[in-house]
Every structure is written in structure tokens, then in C-alpha cells.
Amino acid sequence: MSYDTPETSIDDGEPYFLYLFNNGVAKRRFTSDAEPIMADPEETGTPQKWFKSAIAHTEIEQTGNIERNSVDITFPLSDDYARTLQKPGSEVVTVTIWRGHHTDPDGELEVFWKGRVVDTVDQKLNIKVTVELASTSMRRTGCRAQYMRPCRHALYFTGCNLNVDDWKIPATVSAVTGGLLLTVAEAAAETDQWFKGGLVIFDGLYGWVGDHDGDQLTLIASGIEGLAEEVAAHGSAAVFIAPGCDLSSGPTGCEKFDNNLEYGGFEFMADVNPFSQSIT
Secondary structure (H helix, E strand, O other): OOOHHHHOOOOOOOEEEEEEEEOOOOEEEEEOOOOOEEEOOOOOOOOEEEEEOOOEEOOOOOOOOHHHOEEEEEEEOOOHHHHHOOOOOOOOOEEEEEEEEOOOOOOOOEEEEEEEEEEEEEOOOEEEEEEEEHHHHHOOOOOOOOOOOOOOOOOOOOOOOOOHHHOOEEEEEEEEEOOOEEEEHHHHHOOOOOOOOOEEEEOOEEEEEEEEEOOEEEEOOOOOOOHHHHHHHHOOEEEEEEOOOOOOOOOOOHHHHOOHHHOOOOOOOOOOOHHHOOOO
16 A cells, blocks of 8 residues: 555545754654654665654645745744754754655655744744745845835844854843843943843843843843743843844944944935835
8 A cells, every 4th residue: 555545545544744853963853643653754774763742733735925835833832942943043944744644554754844944932832933835935035125224134133243242241130020121230330221122141042122221121022931930940040131222323323333334224315205206
């Protein structure tokens, strides 16, 4: 019996999935099955162990809209590997999903999906990993400059090209209020708003600072996973803090970092959009 027989049969089909996460350095193997599986879909000549996990993925479909050619893979919130995907990294993590059937005596496996991790977020009980179809990156338009006064680059990331390790300083969070308001004594050593738009780094996770007043740093949108728990358990937490930028070319922006050559805005752009005016 071939793979196609159980695949097209409601009665004979007993599907399971294998998930391979590969960042070019290390590989992690999971299966949605209730028990570990020994299989060699990569055709290495040696069957590998695929570890059981409460892993699952959304329905897979391909559309003409490249923005929708993605799949969400969910892990339990406690999964150690999924938590590593939340930390910024320079490596591209590719994901290959194989589908097989327990009723297939030949144990054939077919590639069901192949893509790359583009986003990882916490949900209430899960960690959601968004995987984009590999071919979509080949059909995208280039990353064009946006015509705007503020700098278009994210501080410490591509385009800005500042190395956060050159600017971060060690600090201690002594209190967390509401998950967003942090008490950091070292922040008081600088003028107010010095760290606004900057970073708080805890255990490799980033939190953006929305406001800085004395020793109080207010994070934007959401807290940093595990920070409040660390402070509650030990009374404080070691972090790094890095100064912020208001996306201008002035003293609170690029001048602050002596980084004007990388300024990505158009500060002398016209007040009236010339492309929206008709010729009379």
C-alpha cells in the first residue's frame, strides 16, 4: 500500500506530522504523535528520533496572496525550545513539516510544508510561531525607503547599524508595577527621557522603553517575559538598559550617538505632497 492510499481514504488514514526546526547550526525534531518516532525523512541513511510534543499547526493552504502564505505553529507556553525562538538571533530558522500515516506499512513521508520562522509571540496558553512559505521571500518587492521626516530605521537594528552591546549598561530592576513600570536606580544617573525609545534587556529578551522619569522606566505594550517573576522571587533582577532615540537627526536622535551618516529620514521634505497636487 502506497502513501496515496491512506492519504485519500477516510477509513485508512491515520496521519501524523514530523516537524524539523533548523537554524543552520542545530536541528530540533518534534512529532505530533503520542509517542516518539524513529524516521529518516531527510534521507541521511540513519533514522533519527522525533520527540513527542503538544505541537500543532493551523490549516495549510496556498493562495495568490503572498501575505497569507504562512502557517502558525503552536507550542505549549512552557516549551523550552519555543522560548528560545522568542530571543533575537541572526540565524534564519527553517521549518520542514512531513506528513505520514500509521496505516502505511512502507512508512512513506511527504513534505507537507517548508518555510522560515518570521515571528514568535506569547498567547494565553501557547507560544505561536509564524512560519512563512519559503518561496514568498522570492516574490516580494524590495525594502524601499519610505519618504518621511523621522528616521525609518529601528534603533540598534538593520539600517541604524548601532551595536547595542556598545551602548548598553548593566542595571538592576528592584520593582515591577503592573508589568510595565520598572524601578531602575541606574536610570536616574541620566537626564529624564534619556532612555525613552531605548531598550531593557532581560535574559536575552527585549523590552522597548516608552517613558523615562528619574529611576522609573515604562515599557511599551507588554512586559518582558519572566522579569516580574524574577523580581518577585529574588527581590531584584539583573538587566541591561540602553539609551533611546526619537528618530530625529538632532541631539536627541542621531547626534546623540554620533550616527548621522545612518539617518534614514528626509527632514527637509516639503510640507505639501507634490504628488497629490494637480498641474493648473
